[in-house]
Amino acid sequence: MEDVEQIADALYALPPPEFTAARDAAAARARGDHRPEVAERVHRLRRPTLGAWLANLLVREYPDEVRSLLELAAALRGRSSGWTARSCASSPSAAGRWFPR
Numbered sequence: 001m002e003d004v005e006q007i008a009d010a011l012y013a014l015p016p017p018e019f020t021a022a023r024d025a026a027a028a029r030a031r032g033d034h035r036p037e038v039a040e041r042v043h044r045l046r047r048p049t050l051g052a053w054l055a056n057l058l059v060r061e062y063p064d065e066v067r068s069l070l071e072l073a074a075a076l077r078g079r080s081s082g083w084t085a086r087s088c089a090s091s092p093s094a095a096g097r098w099f100p101r
Contacts, residue, residue: 001033001035002026003038004038004041004042007026007030007038007042008042008045010022010026011023011026011042011045012048012053012056013056013057013060015053016047016048016049016050016053019047019048020047023042023043023045023047024043026042027039027040027042027043030042
């Protein structure tokens with residue numbers, strides 16, 4: 001039997017137009033399996049916005065690139081206002097991946 005996290009993971013992998021019908025079917029299966037608490041939690045899941053779905057898709061399909069981009073964002077937040085693409089590219093951080101020399 002799937003738990004709520006597994007069901008949610010599968011649902012949020014779907015394109016948004018397919019989400020609601022699949023969520024309702026998953027909740028009905030949980031009710032049929034006599035798991036009302038799972039059914040209720042699944043039924044409360046909301047369809048993601050297009051932006052949230054796209055961000056989730058990117059993390060699922062390109063986890064290393066997203067991790068690197070997040071590291072770059074953190075590095076840029078920590079820099080002074082005088083940073084340049086060249087100085088950022090020379091950094092040993094993830095920035096070199098996004099600003100090749």
